[in-house]
Amino acid sequence: MSFRLCSWTAAVVLMTCMFSPTTLLSEELRRGRIALPSPPPPDDARNLKYDPIKNLQESANTRAVIVRKLDALMKELHENDEVQIRNSESVRALAEIDLSSIRRRIRDDIESWQQVLMTFDIESICGVRDRSQEVESYDGSLGPTKQFVKEHQPSTGQIQWNDDLATTFDQPGDDPGNVNGVRWCSGTLITDKLFLTAGHCFAVNPGSWRTPQRASDSVPPKQLASLMHVNFNYQLDVTTGQIRQAAVYPIIRLLEYQLGNLDYAIAELGLAGC
Numbered sequence: 001m002s003f004r005l006c007s008w009t010a011a012v013v014l015m016t017c018m019f020s021p022t023t024l025l026s027e028e029l030r031r032g033r034i035a036l037p038s039p040p041p042p043d044d045a046r047n048l049k050y051d052p053i054k055n056l057q058e059s060a061n062t063r064a065v066i067v068r069k070l071d072a073l074m075k076e077l078h079e080n081d082e083v084q085i086r087n088s089e090s091v092r093a094l095a096e097i098d099l100s101s102i103r104r105r106i107r108d109d110i111e112s113w114q115q116v117l118m119t120f121d122i123e124s125i126c127g128v129r130d131r132s133q134e135v136e137s138y139d140g141s142l143g144p145t146k147q148f149v150k151e152h153q154p155s156t157g158q159i160q161w162n163d164d165l166a167t168t169f170d171q172p173g174d175d176p177g178n179v180n181g182v183r184w185c186s187g188t189l190i191t192d193k194l195f196l197t198a199g200h201c202f203a204v205n206p207g208s209w210r211t212p213q214r215a216s217d218s219v220p221p222k223q224l225a226s227l228m229h230v231n232f233n234y235q236l237d238v239t240t241g242q243i244r245q246a247a248v249y250p251i252i253r254l255l256e257y258q259l260g261n262l263d264y265a266i267a268e269l270g271l272a273g274c
């Protein structure tokens with residue numbers, strides 16, 4: 001998503017709020033420019049909604065149930081695909097077991113639960129009702145002043161995975177994961193080239209996401225960082241109604257990562273366009 005403010009904590013959100021991957025929908029998707037399905041929540045998800053009266057542990061437990069459901073479905077999809085590959089040489093076997101329809105059913109279930117998780121994350125950040133506003137048309141009603149937002153929004157950046165992971169991880173046994181090109185986290189500049197963000201943005205295989213790995217081993221957080229870049233100015237131009245062209249800076253390395261078990265990271269950025 002492009003940068004938006006969503007609550008009285010927007011002053012902090014603007015600079016350091018780290019959205020979970022499931023809430024990082026593109027501006028095109030959020031505005032309906034891409035016709036992706038938005039299925040109703042499954043029956044067994046009725047009681048898995050965000051509730052502001054719950055304490056932090058109760059909310060964490062609820063979210064964990066949703067994530068476990070997604071993980072189980074992803075495993076089921078993988079197992080179904082393996083069976084289809086093994087049976088691909090047998091026309092009779094494929095005729096007896098319609099694996100393609102099973103796969104469509106699993107994919108539909110995954111999309112439904114992804115929607116449940118996305119809704120939970122948005123509500124847990126912005127409250128039960130999404131009151132977020134586009135940064136460039138912010139009216140000052142969420143806490144920070146309009147002047148504060150105007151002065152500080154240029155330093156806010158959005159982390160995104162590079163879109164060439166398939167070519168970077170192309171050796172036998174390599175796995176590029178399922179994060180290619182995904183818009184991931186946000187953060188803020190603290191110097192002209194140092195970027196502060198959350199440490200969990202560089203976690204290995206968070207939730208149902210698969211980060212790239214080599215045949216010999218998983219790729220550690222400090223190496224994952226070099227597979228990402230930061231977009232600045234990725235927001236709605238209220239004059240044209242279009243998303244501005246982002247200024248893209250590569251992440252060169254992590255200078256600090258979760259020191260003292262604190263969930264933060266400081267990344268060094270390279271030159272724009274490199």
